[in-house]
Amino acid sequence: MESRKPPPSALVDNHVVPGDVVLDLTEMTNQTIKLGAGLRQDCDTIQATSAGRLRLSKPNKYWVESSQKRYIPSVEDTVLGVVVDTKPDNFLVDIKGPNLAFLPVLAFEGGTRRNIPKFEIGTLIYARVVKANSIMNPELSCMDATGKAAEFGQLKDGYMFDTSTGLSRMLLSSPTCPVLEALGKKLSFEIAVGLNGRVWVNAPSPSNVIVVSNAIIKSESLSGIGQRSMVESLLERLS
Amino acid sequence: MSAAATAGTYSPASAAGEKRRERKEELRRHLAEDADWPRADGRSFHDCRPAFMQTGPTTAASGSAYAEFGKTKVIVSVFGPRESKKAMLYSDTGRLNCNVSYTTFATPIRGQGTDNKEYSAMLHKALEGAVMLHTFPKTTVDVFALVLESGGSDLPIIISCASLALADAGIMMYDLVTSVSVSCFGKNIIIDPTSDEEAWQDGSLMVAYMPARKEITQLTLTGEWSDGKITNAVELCMDACSKLCDILRERLKDASSLAE
Numbered sequence: 001m002e003s004r005k006p007p008p009s010a011l012v013d014n015h016v017v018p019g020d021v022v023l024d025l026t027e028m029t030n031q032t033i034k035l036g037a038g039l040r041q042d043c044d045t046i047q048a049t050s051a052g053r054l055r056l057s058k059p060n061k062y063w064v065e066s067s068q069k070r071y072i073p074s075v076e077d078t079v080l081g082v083v084v085d086t087k088p089d090n091f092l093v094d095i096k097g098p099n100l101a102f103l104p105v106l107a108f109e110g111g112t113r114r115n116i117p118k119f120e121i122g123t124l125i126y127a128r129v130v131k132a133n134s135i136m137n138p139e140l141s142c143m144d145a146t147g148k149a150a151e152f153g154q155l156k157d158g159y160m161f162d163t164s165t166g167l168s169r170m171l172l173s174s175p176t177c178p179v180l181e182a183l184g185k186k187l188s189f190e191i192a193v194g195l196n197g198r199v200w201v202n203a204p205s206p207s208n209v210i211v212v213s214n215a216i217i218k219s220e221s222l223s224g225i226g227q228r229s230m231v232e233s234l235l236e237r238l239s
Numbered sequence: 240m241s242a243a244a245t246a247g248t249y250s251p252a253s254a255a256g257e258k259r260r261e262r263k264e265e266l267r268r269h270l271a272e273d274a275d276w277p278r279a280d281g282r283s284f285h286d287c288r289p290a291f292m293q294t295g296p297t298t299a300a301s302g303s304a305y306a307e308f309g310k311t312k313v314i315v316s317v318f319g320p321r322e323s324k325k326a327m328l329y330s331d332t333g334r335l336n337c338n339v340s341y342t343t344f345a346t347p348i349r350g351q352g353t354d355n356k357e358y359s360a361m362l363h364k365a366l367e368g369a370v371m372l373h374t375f376p377k378t379t380v381d382v383f384a385l386v387l388e389s390g391g392s393d394l395p396i397i398i399s400c401a402s403l404a405l406a407d408a409g410i411m412m413y414d415l416v417t418s419v420s421v422s423c424f425g426k427n428i429i430i431d432p433t434s435d436e437e438a439w440q441d442g443s444l445m446v447a448y449m450p451a452r453k454e455i456t457q458l459t460l461t462g463e464w465s466d467g468k469i470t471n472a473v474e475l476c477m478d479a480c481s482k483l484c485d486i487l488r489e490r491l492k493d494a495s496s497l498a499e
Contacts, residue, residue: 019451
């Protein structure tokens with residue numbers, strides 16, 4: 001069985017699986033290309049190493065976008081973590097990754113030895129990945145690049161649930177995801193989405209929290225139109 | 240009353256045993272003739288059983304797959320990558336932990352599953368060449384295979400199903416691994432044997448193959464084979480593996496389009 005060698009970017013926005021040849025470098029002269037997640041160079045070809053959709057960011061950046069239950073930490077990702085242990089210098093946080101993440105006690109706005117935050121085990125934290133290395137445990141921070149707390153920190157009350165990494169990316173996509181847009185027109189609620197596949201929802205009434213959570217969970221396998229009609233039917237039952 | 244009840248008791252095991260004995264006698268007669276003979280399920284020698292595969296049956300796992308080839312039914316769950324136990328030494332490449340087990344009702348005689356340790360080791364050998372272990376250092380990926388019903392050619396189906404589950408879990412792989420086995424009966428080579436055929440084979444050959452890379456990750460040979468026959472059998476297996484890989488690709492594409 002011959003390996004198919006498509007012309008450059010013929011498979012863009014199509015599904016690829018491990019072993020698929022996505023680019024033939026012999027046909028691409030004097031071009032620099034950047035490879036993202038899910039791709040590797042094998043001699044004169046670029047092959048997929050994971051299943052998903054091949055994406056191209058113009059002019060020359062290729063990667064495979066896939067939806068998984070596990071999260072591989074990446075720098076500058078915003079994540080929702082659960083504190084699992086406290087140490088003198090840092091908190092150990094579960095971010096659904098291969099290893100637990102470190103959150104230094106000083107990685108908060110105005111963090112000094114005198115005002116160390118006290119988080120109990122089980123506390124939900126919205127943080128930013130500062131260091132991500134396959135050999136080391138990831139490091140988190142509750143400050144943005146300028147040193148301000150921004151939206152990061154402890155999330156109180158509300159309800160947290162797990163989703164796939166694909167759904168969390170969809171919720172954070174621009175323009176606004178249809179399900180959130182449709183819900184936002186009728187209900188008031190707060191939402192925090194982590195790229196690690198965790199979503200936190202808070203609303204004035206528990207019924208609103210349940211509706212928003214269910215709508216988000218159901219939206220994963222629906223199109224934009226399907227999401228809007230699903231939200232409408234949920235809100236009809238609520239009223 | 241009790242005597243009458245005992246007399247009227249129906250024993251499915253003995254009835255099934257008689258049917259099996261009849262089939263084996265028929266097979267023995269055909270083998271003595273050494274000519275072309277019809278297989279019990281109506282397939283020709285070079286026909287595989289109808290295959291059904293599906294991803295995501297186990298919601299708790301990182302990735303999972305279910306495979307059904309004729310009467311053989313297998314479910315594989317993949318967990319991880321997750322942190323290796325503290326007792327394990329540091330490793331700059333990941334670990335692949337494979338475990339094969341049988342349900343008590345998988346075989347006709349209750350609780351008589353094949354040697355699980357041997358199958359676990361063979362599954363590990365078949366998959367480790369395809370998984371990019373260096374992409375998850377200090378961590379372990381666990382592959383748990385459970386045979387729900389054993390109908391022959393169990394290990395090749397476990398390998399193919401495990402490969403699908405690993406891809407579903409998003410584990411980096413060089414290529415998908417598919418596996419097929421053949422049995423030798425006198426002059427004849429039959430592909431994808433059932434458990435009855437495996438019981439009377441002169442020899443067996445199993446190939447685990449990466450079709451896109453054209454690499455064999457495992458080749459297991461038992462019994463009496465001639466050089467020419469081995470070459471034919473390996474080519475037959477590789478061709479079947481390539482076709483099976485197309486099914487795996489379709490399943491993965493269906494799964495990722497459903498997720499969107």
